[in-house]
Amino acid sequence: MSEASSTDHSAADSAIGYYFQGMFALNQLLSYSSDDVAVSVETFDDVVLHVGNDLSLYQLKHSLGERPPPLTVKTDKVWKTLKAWIDALSAADIDVTEFVLVSTAPCQDGSPLLYLIAGIPPTPGQINELALALTVEAERVVAERDAAKAEGKSNNDLPHKAKYPGCQSFLDIPMANRQELLGKTRFRPNTFNAADMPFVIGQKLNYIKKDIRDLVVESLLSWWDRQVVLSLLKKRPPRLHISEVQSEISSLVVHFNTEKLSTDFLDAEAPAAYVPNSLMLKQLELVKEKKAVIRYLVQEEWRSRNQRDEWLHEDTRMYDKLTKYDSYLINEWSLRHECLSEDCSGLSEEKICFESRSLLKWSFDEAPTKLRPIKEGFIFSNFISGSYQILSGDLSVGWHPNYKVELKDTNK
Incomplete structure (x- = not known):
């Protein structure tokens, strides 16, 4: 990889890592319902969770890779985390503070780090075993650094640059303090990554109706991302409270439940000069x-096409809703077209066209009243018949059993 490419990749990873911090903070906040819960990002740690007087300090190690290397007591990221927490000990009340290492990577089988898996309190014996394993690793790192110095190597050539500060800090505190820190530490390997966030947050909001949930999640993530940025810019208080999130969710639910789709074009007349999609016309001519x-x-195609354009102009989020609805329409058409193809096997072209017109008639006669509307309570059923004509214009649907073969040359 070139230097420029490496720099670009590193910048992208950093940007995604910061995004993940904010989204992880939101996910933690949504795990609580009490009023005295808040989070902050990039204050005492990557993410800090405030529950009453108790604190949880989260160090996040994020990767989008499918198989990030497993964490062990030798992993640089573990030692960077310990360094950050040891530095924080002077300002933190350890009696009310929990330290949590969160990683998208797994933990190596058999590693004593597994004793810290969140939800399973480690025993004193397990804490002692882990403390000894980390001490052995820290002593090895420091000894190899000292040996390299004795050989006259420059500071730039000394080994273990990334983990040495954490190793030295760990050895600088007494064993009892190491054990105390580890006793307050929890480990969450194999966590979700940034790409999973819409799904993860959606699960937390599963009490919201499914037909608006994705819209609420998308809007909530955008709002939350802005709140995190404002907190980093010190344009708002650093703590983001659960009450703020609950209020925003309530507002979004009301908005999307009461949102009305405009219908300006669904009862309008197409201009006389309108030139329809040529493939749509050829599909209709093909079945005579x-x-x-x-x-x-x-007329129906013109109405639906222009209504879609108006919705997108009013709210670009309608793109996803329209895309999903088109997939639904295609699925409803698909089985009927497959059955038509079987029924027409061996028939004359005249009879094939007759059967094909029955499928076409279904698209503008039955489908508009029997298929679910794009939004609950939306009464303009001609939107469906027009949508099927739009879909026929790019061959996503068709009326003749062999429409793709018959029209392949005209689609070039």
């Missing part, structure tokens, strides 16, 4: 549909 029906469907 009547001219009156074609005129009607051109």
